[in-house]
Amino acid sequence: MSKQEMIVRHKLFDRLCHWTIVVVGLVTFLTGFSFFYPSFQWLGGIVGTPQLAKVLHPFFGIAMCLLLGLLLIRYYHHNKWDKYDWPWMKAVVWVLLQKEENIPPVGHYNPGQKMLFRAFVIFVIAFIVTGVIMWQPYFAPMFEASTVNWATLIHAACAILMLIAIVVHFWMATWIEGSITGMLYGKVSKAWARKHHPAMLDDFKEEEK
Amino acid sequence: MAEQDIIRRSGTTDITPASQARVGGVKKVAKLFDATKCNGCKACQVACSEWNDLREEVGEFSGSYQNPPSLSPECWTLMKYNEIEDAGKLRWQFTHSACMHCADPACLKACSTAGAIIQRANGTVDFDSDKCIGCGYCASACPFDIPKISAKDNKAYKCTLCSDRTAVGLEPSCVKTCTTGALRYGTREDMLFYAEKRVEELKARGYKNAGLYNPEGVGGTAMMMIFHDINDPESYYMPKDPQVPMATEIRQDWLKPLGTAGLIATAAFALMHRITVGRNIVEEDQPGYIDAAAEKEEDSK
Ligand code: HEM
Numbered sequence: 346m347s348k349q350e351m352i353v354r355h356k357l358f359d360r361l362c363h364w365t366i367v368v369v370g371l372v373t374f375l376t377g378f379s380f381f382y383p384s385f386q387w388l389g390g391i392v393g394t395p396q397l398a399k400v401l402h403p404f405f406g407i408a409m410c411l412l413l414g415l416l417l418i419r420y421y422h423h424n425k426w427d428k429y430d431w432p433w434m435k436a437v438v439w440v441l442l443q444k445e446e447n448i449p450p451v452g453h454y455n456p457g458q459k460m461l462f463r464a465f466v467i468f469v470i471a472f473i474v475t476g477v478i479m480w481q482p483y484f485a486p487m488f489e490a491s492t493v494n495w496a497t498l499i500h501a502a503c504a505i506l507m508l509i510a511i512v513v514h515f516w517m518a519t520w521i522e523g524s525i526t527g528m529l530y531g532k533v534s535k536a537w538a539r540k541h542h543p544a545m546l547d548d549f550k551e552e553e554k
Numbered sequence: 555m556a557e558q559d560i561i562r563r564s565g566t567t568d569i570t571p572a573s574q575a576r577v578g579g580v581k582k583v584a585k586l587f588d589a590t591k592c593n594g595c596k597a598c599q600v601a602c603s604e605w606n607d608l609r610e611e612v613g614e615f616s617g618s619y620q621n622p623p624s625l626s627p628e629c630w631t632l633m634k635y636n637e638i639e640d641a642g643k644l645r646w647q648f649t650h651s652a653c654m655h656c657a658d659p660a661c662l663k664a665c666s667t668a669g670a671i672i673q674r675a676n677g678t679v680d681f682d683s684d685k686c687i688g689c690g691y692c693a694s695a696c697p698f699d700i701p702k703i704s705a706k707d708n709k710a711y712k713c714t715l716c717s718d719r720t721a722v723g724l725e726p727s728c729v730k731t732c733t734t735g736a737l738r739y740g741t742r743e744d745m746l747f748y749a750e751k752r753v754e755e756l757k758a759r760g761y762k763n764a765g766l767y768n769p770e771g772v773g774g775t776a777m778m779m780i781f782h783d784i785n786d787p788e789s790y791y792m793p794k795d796p797q798v799p800m801a802t803e804i805r806q807d808w809l810k811p812l813g814t815a816g817l818i819a820t821a822a823f824a825l826m827h828r829i830t831v832g833r834n835i836v837e838e839d840q841p842g843y844i845d846a847a848a849e850k851e852e853d854s855k
């Protein structure tokens with residue numbers, strides 16, 4: 346097994362960025378949901394008290410959005426739609442059932458990941474815009490009450506949707522064994538790439554030349 | 555002092571209601587502001603600041619006697635001055651503006667913190683500032699634009715209807731001070747009775763549109779107002795048809811249950827999938843990558 350050939354999938358900068366987002370995002374989500382579910386206000390206890398959660402949530406949120414925005418910019422070129430995507434998408438049921446022989450090849454990212462990428466782009470923008478509008482006591486008083494109220498609704502809806510997206514992301518990351526080590530240490534085996542992202546190896550070949 | 559007369563409590567499910575042993579004989583109360591009697595003297599505004607130890611900064615003159623320009627964390631009762639031109643004559647209309655103590659309070663519905671806003675058996679709405687986290691959801695939901703968040707301590711503040719006075723049988727300090735009898739306080743029933751008589755009287759004196767402002771959209775209010783012209787509450791800076799805002803209702807009544815269901819369903823599906831489909835492992839000893847064409851050849855052998 347020591348013979349297995351490894352290739353780089355995530356650069357050091359992106360890995361640091363990703364795991365920082367995970368930590369900052371965890372604080373943002375736990376404090377945020379402590380406001381959405383009053384009975385679970387103790388979730389905000391991750392930063393101390395409910396009052397501290399309210400003060401710190403926007404700052405963690407901004408940090409999460411900026412870092413996530415950075416990661417999204419760096420991974421943009423991997424996430425354009427290409428010719429592999431549509432056939433793969435049609436076979437998504439086989440992907441979930443692990444019927445390897447029925448799964449068409451995909452590139453660096455599969456369409457599921459690309460959709461998640463697009464969802465994250467929308468969430469980052471929506472969170473920054475609505476988050477600033479509802480930010481007490483600094484910015485909210487500058488806006489009409491009804492504007493702030495709608496912003497609160499959109500902010501909460503995006504949070505629920507993004508949490509669902511992250512559950513899917515976590516599910517896939519833990520299911521596809523080898524991908525978390527990839528995100529942690531940067532490298533995946535060629536066999537892994539061949540199994541999950543065969544066309545990625547073509548890119549890799551070209552880069553090598 | 556434990557409070558045991560709470561009929562509604564923010565962020566609290568019906569399964570675990572607030573303590574309400576002492577709601578039995580309590581009657582609903584109301585404060586009545588009669589705009590047709592008010593002379594704009596501001597005694598109520600001063601009494602409020604006196605009783606509650608609030609000292610809003612002295613602002614600047616901006617062409618109106620209204621000062622400060624709006625309610626604030628340090629100003630819970632504000633006299634509003636509206637100059638109306640009526641048949642070539644200038645007339646002032648005064649509004650004693652403060653929390654309306656809605657029967658169906660949007661602030662309480664919107665609040666994100668268990669117990670930060672409560673409604674007592676007597677119908678008044680009170681903030682428990684010690685619990686408040688300063689998110690401001692109440693401020694953006696209130697159709698009357700009443701709660702204000704303090705930048706000093708991140709708490710929401712508004713008129714309490716002097717809950718610390720009424721609890722011991724005193725009337726609110728603004729009512730106590732009112733120089734013209736424009737403010738009254740008593741049981742809601744009495745106030746409705748009085749208002750009816752007063753409106754009749756006004757009509758007899760020629761104010762055909764006189765009426766009681768007790769908006770239905772928020773279930774009625776424990777601060778009611780008598781206006782010269784009930785069809786034009788906007789001329790008193792009061793909204794025509796205040797409601798619990800739609801965004802607040804969607805967030806609390808639809809997004810929460812549906813979003814939670816979606817979240818749990820996704821997590822459950824993921825777990826079932828993991829258990830039924832099983833691990834997704836790469837056989838590392840399977841032939842490594844050569845190149846697409848050669849690989850295909852090999853596969854077809
Ligand atoms: C504990 C939770 C998480 C785990 C285990 C995890 C794991 C991973 C893994 C393994 C990858 C690489 C996928 C691949 O190589 O194909 C990845 C990519 C990524 N992750 Fe996470 N992640 C987590 C949480 C998050 C969070 C909270 C965010 C954002 C808020 C996030 C944003 C991303 C993004 C943007 C990518 C790049 C995907 C793309 O460009 O399509 N992750 N994650």
Ligand code: SF4
Pocket residue numbers: 652653654655656659660661662679695696697698699700701712
């Ligand atoms: S007027 Fe505003 S702050 Fe007062 S009870 Fe009604 S919604 Fe709440």
Ligand code: SF4
Pocket residue numbers: 564664665666667670671681685686687688689690691692693701703709710
């Ligand atoms: S600011 Fe305080 S009272 Fe207002 S909604 Fe937030 S926690 Fe509740």
